[in-house]
Amino acid sequence: MEHPRQRKKGRKAEGSKEKRSPGKPLDRKHQTQQTRTPCVQCLVVFCAFLGLLTTVLMILPCPADPQEYSFSAPPKLEGPLAPNTILSRAEHFVEGKVAGPESLVTYKGDLYTGTADGRVLRIRGEEVTLVGRTGTPPCGTYETEPTCGRPLGMRVDSLGNLYIADAYLGLLKMNISTGEHKTLIPMDVEVAGHKMMFPNDLAMDQDGVIYLSDSSLTWQRRDVFSLVLEMKPEGRVLRYDTKTKQVRQIMDGINFANGVELSPDQSYLVVAETSTARILKHHLRGDHAGRTEVLADNLPGLPDNIRRSSRGGYWVALAATRGTKGPNVMDAIQARAWLKRLIFKTIPTTLLLHAAPKYGLILEIDETGTIVASYHDPDAASIAGGSEIHEHDGHLYIGSYFARFIGKLAMEELDRL
Numbered sequence: 001m002e003h004p005r006q007r008k009k010g011r012k013a014e015g016s017k018e019k020r021s022p023g024k025p026l027d028r029k030h031q032t033q034q035t036r037t038p039c040v041q042c043l044v045v046f047c048a049f050l051g052l053l054t055t056v057l058m059i060l061p062c063p064a065d066p067q068e069y070s071f072s073a074p075p076k077l078e079g080p081l082a083p084n085t086i087l088s089r090a091e092h093f094v095e096g097k098v099a100g101p102e103s104l105v106t107y108k109g110d111l112y113t114g115t116a117d118g119r120v121l122r123i124r125g126e127e128v129t130l131v132g133r134t135g136t137p138p139c140g141t142y143e144t145e146p147t148c149g150r151p152l153g154m155r156v157d158s159l160g161n162l163y164i165a166d167a168y169l170g171l172l173k174m175n176i177s178t179g180e181h182k183t184l185i186p187m188d189v190e191v192a193g194h195k196m197m198f199p200n201d202l203a204m205d206q207d208g209v210i211y212l213s214d215s216s217l218t219w220q221r222r223d224v225f226s227l228v229l230e231m232k233p234e235g236r237v238l239r240y241d242t243k244t245k246q247v248r249q250i251m252d253g254i255n256f257a258n259g260v261e262l263s264p265d266q267s268y269l270v271v272a273e274t275s276t277a278r279i280l281k282h283h284l285r286g287d288h289a290g291r292t293e294v295l296a297d298n299l300p301g302l303p304d305n306i307r308r309s310s311r312g313g314y315w316v317a318l319a320a321t322r323g324t325k326g327p328n329v330m331d332a333i334q335a336r337a338w339l340k341r342l343i344f345k346t347i348p349t350t351l352l353l354h355a356a357p358k359y360g361l362i363l364e365i366d367e368t369g370t371i372v373a374s375y376h377d378p379d380a381a382s383i384a385g386g387s388e389i390h391e392h393d394g395h396l397y398i399g400s401y402f403a404r405f406i407g408k409l410a411m412e413e414l415d416r417l
């Protein structure tokens with residue numbers, strides 16, 4: 001973890017500059033000019049300092065309960081995962097008009113998305129207009145995010161009801177033309193003994209049953225990096241029936257429950273388990289109803305939303321990749337609980353963003369979870385990380401929780417190496 005360490009050292013050095021600088025034993029220039037005596041003193045001071053630092057670090061309370069997690073080595077980038085530059089050809093659609101367009105739906109030929117400033121937007125051609133807001137401004141800071149609202153996963157029915165998983169306001173139903181909305185599952189409702197903490201994505205079946213992921217019992221969306229770093233399996237999936245208005249929990253123990261999608265025959269649910277780089281399959285019907293298995297394991301990155309592909313199978317957006325470029329820093333950190341405690345105690349977890357390689361990657365998997373194709377942007381020339389891939393009008397529209405545009409790639413480009 002280069003950045004945080006450097007930062008920490010830098011911080012330490014500021015307070016003890018005079019004591020440390022004469023003792024730098026590896027600085028050749030200094031070594032030739034100095035005698036040995038000050039170095040002994042310096043060593044004593046340094047050891048005392050180290051002791052003090054260790055004591056302070058041990059006494060400092062840890063704001064989390066980080067768990068060790070050992071990943072397998074990430075898959076080799078070969079076969080269907082062989083690098084290409086197809087994703088780097090994605091255009092920056094409606095650039096500057098959207099902030100973090102996480103999820104996308106199509107209704108009567110128009111695109112809709114929800115953004116980091118709490119807005120739900122309609123995109124007709126290149127024109128972007130406001131449909132409504134989930135919360136109340138002001139927006140744009142860590143402090144205002146919970147009241148501003150953060151629309152994440154979205155789905156629309158044939159009548160023009162937009163169902164939105166808002167990370168702070170619950171499951172909402174918005175009139176797609178007027179923006180008027182009501183709350184279907186408020187945040188203060190306890191489901192299976194817990195209030196929702198981080199509603200994230202949803203899928204809806206033909207009978208109006210909604211499957212909603214709640215990513216964590218501990219962390220809100222604004223603390224998503226803490227959620228990833230802690231690695232506690234506290235995510236779950238809730239089932240809400242729009243007809244009976246009943247809600248119950250159908251899955252739990254998920255390590256950051258994220259994207260949710262139904263199989264074409266609605267017999268099972270696919271759920272992204274983001275922190276462990278896996279996709280789960282939960283049977284809804286048949287002999288195995290109620291059982292969960294792993295559909296795809298050891299993905300080359302952390303999966304976000306999952307959406308059906310018109311070519312069969314599913315599109316998987318990777319929010320970050322593992323080991324695609326240089327050393328696999330994040331996996332190494334995740335395997336060490338002591339290091340994670342140290343990080344939690346000393347530096348902002350947002351710095352983890354820099355531990356992930358800058359590499360755009362989206363996957364296409366089949367119904368068995370096998371990766372059948374991958375589209376890469378190795379230098380993040382166009383896209384550094386995706387949150388959802390939505391098919392519309394012969395194109396892939398690629399959402400992102402941080403970009404100021406929507407990635408747009410013609411589907412015919414997918415077969416053009």
Ligand SMILES: *[C@@H]1O[C@H](CO)[C@@H](O)[C@H](O)[C@H]1NC(C)=O
Nearest residue numbers: 159160161175176177178180
């Ligand atoms: C949305 O609101 C308009 C205007 O009030 C109404 O005509 C329409 O039926 C509403 N749509 C839905 C899906 O309720």
